[in-house]
Amino acid sequence: MATELTQSQLDAYWMPFTANRQFKRDPRIITAADGCYFTDAEGRKVFDGLSGLWTCGLGHKVEAISRAIAEQVKTLDYSPAFQYGHPKAFELAERITEFMPEHLNRVFFCDSGSEAADTALKIARGYWRKAGRPEKTRLVGRAKGYHGVNFGGISVGGIGANRAIFGEGVAADHLRHTWLTDNYFSRGQPDHGAELADELVEILMLHDASNVAAVIVEPLAGSAGVFPPPKGYLQRLRDICTANDVLLIFDEVICAFGRMGARTGSEAFGVVPDMMTIAKQVTNGAVPMGAVIVKQSIHDCFMDTDAPDYVLEMPHGYTYSAHPLACAAGLASLDVLERDAVIERVREMSAAFEDAIHSLANCPHVLDIRNYGLAGGLTLESYPGEPLRRPFEVAMDLWNKGFYVRYGGDTVQLGPPFVASRDEISSLVDALGESLTSNAR
Numbered sequence: 001m002a003t004e005l006t007q008s009q010l011d012a013y014w015m016p017f018t019a020n021r022q023f024k025r026d027p028r029i030i031t032a033a034d035g036c037y038f039t040d041a042e043g044r045k046v047f048d049g050l051s052g053l054w055t056c057g058l059g060h061k062v063e064a065i066s067r068a069i070a071e072q073v074k075t076l077d078y079s080p081a082f083q084y085g086h087p088k089a090f091e092l093a094e095r096i097t098e099f100m101p102e103h104l105n106r107v108f109f110c111d112s113g114s115e116a117a118d119t120a121l122k123i124a125r126g127y128w129r130k131a132g133r134p135e136k137t138r139l140v141g142r143a144k145g146y147h148g149v150n151f152g153g154i155s156v157g158g159i160g161a162n163r164a165i166f167g168e169g170v171a172a173d174h175l176r177h178t179w180l181t182d183n184y185f186s187r188g189q190p191d192h193g194a195e196l197a198d199e200l201v202e203i204l205m206l207h208d209a210s211n212v213a214a215v216i217v218e219p220l221a222g223s224a225g226v227f228p229p230p231k232g233y234l235q236r237l238r239d240i241c242t243a244n245d246v247l248l249i250f251d252e253v254i255c256a257f258g259r260m261g262a263r264t265g266s267e268a269f270g271v272v273p274d275m276m277t278i279a280k281q282v283t284n285g286a287v288p289m290g291a292v293i294v295k296q297s298i299h300d301c302f303m304d305t306d307a308p309d310y311v312l313e314m315p316h317g318y319t320y321s322a323h324p325l326a327c328a329a330g331l332a333s334l335d336v337l338e339r340d341a342v343i344e345r346v347r348e349m350s351a352a353f354e355d356a357i358h359s360l361a362n363c364p365h366v367l368d369i370r371n372y373g374l375a376g377g378l379t380l381e382s383y384p385g386e387p388l389r390r391p392f393e394v395a396m397d398l399w400n401k402g403f404y405v406r407y408g409g410d411t412v413q414l415g416p417p418f419v420a421s422r423d424e425i426s427s428l429v430d431a432l433g434e435s436l437t438s439n440a441r
């Protein structure tokens with residue numbers, strides 16, 4: 001092991017979403033990053049095939065973002081989030097709304113995607129109570145959905161392994177996932193499955209819509225393995241929610257700010273939710289930040305109260321909500337996104353990425369390939385009884401070849417930086433093809 005770390009340092013850190021025992025036997029230590037590449041502890045350059053964790057679409061160490069953070073820390077390192085404000089929080093809130101669909105124009109800041117999901121669920125329940133319908137509390141998510149790891153998020157989330165050992169959560173129902181065999185190897189949005197949205201009607205009949213607060217879905221399910229929505233599916237969810245007075249929440253922690261080749265997943269798929277959660281790309285991953293953006297009518301319902309004006313309208317928030325460093329990073333990131341016409345670039349690169357990833361269709365063990373924008377996922381045939389093993393082996397082989405990708409469940413996921421070149425995308429996909437082929441057992 002060519003790192004300076006001692007065994008006791010390695011032992012002291014209980015790593016998140018990591019196979020700790022394996023990692024500590026064979027550590028993968030990243031010491032620096034620049035552009036589309038990491039440097040590891042052995043001095044190797046490793047291509048960042050997932051933009052960090054879907055965070056760093058603009059690449060690493062973007063000069064304008066680093067400078068904004070450095071200047072901010074010299075001026076205002078921290079400002080209390082409750083009852084006091086600092087200018088950049090308001091500037092960033094307004095700036096974010098410029099990327100949102102019309103009518104989503106009130107921004108509640110938090111520090112992560114998980115916090116954004118739980119915040120959105122709480123706003124939904126609070127909204128109905130303020131609107132005089134306190135019985136509307138039930139929440140609906142979807143199988144294969146990922147909404148972070150807090151109790152609300154795992155309750156509506158649909159990845160079994162993330163829920164299995166944590167006991168009771170919040171009462172929630174789940175729509176079926178949209179992964180259909182008829183759709184295998186679809187390019188972009190699959191043709192089949194719009195009717196799966198009609199399951200929501202049945203859930204609403206079961207509980208009565210008068211008891212249901214909100215439905216939360218990722219427009220494109222990312223963490224479970226990149227599942228673009230079937231054509232017509234999101235619109236159908238929208239129509240059912242509207243007809244039944246149920247709020248529709250889009251979790252756009254991966255989709256928003258460019259990855260779909262649009263400002264948001266909502267824009268890419270042409271459907272407007274009542275609330276949206278964001279995180280990751282808003283600061284290009286440089287400082288943690290999340291947010292919930294709501295329709296003005298939801299916000300105004302909280303403000304429309306007879307209580308004295310010194311009373312809190314919503315007792316919720318985080319010590320680091322709208323942290324000055326995160327706001328500085330957010331403003332700089334959104335500036336770069338616009339200044340360099342990055343979203344247009346993603347749209348242009350998407351076709352090349354689609355062709356590249358689908359060229360792997362005949363590689364050994366590939367069951368399905370999916371893509372949209374600069375997000376791609378492959379489902380791999382499992383070793384008997386060991387669904388997690390092959391993606392792990394493939395990803396480790398890629399790491400040794402100088403490519404970082406995400407592996408989760410029986411999938412491998414690619415999310416190259418928005419600024420990656422065609423050649424870099426081809427090299428990534430070619431390397432994945434070689435790893436799949438050499439894994440052919």
Ligand SMILES: Cc1ncc(COP(=O)(O)O)c(C=O)c1O
Pocket residue numbers: 111112113114115117146147148149218222223251252253254279280
């Ligand atoms: C759609 C979605 N929601 C929520 C989260 C959780 O975000 P965080 O890890 O910042 O809490 C993620 C993270 O991948 C995500 O993809």
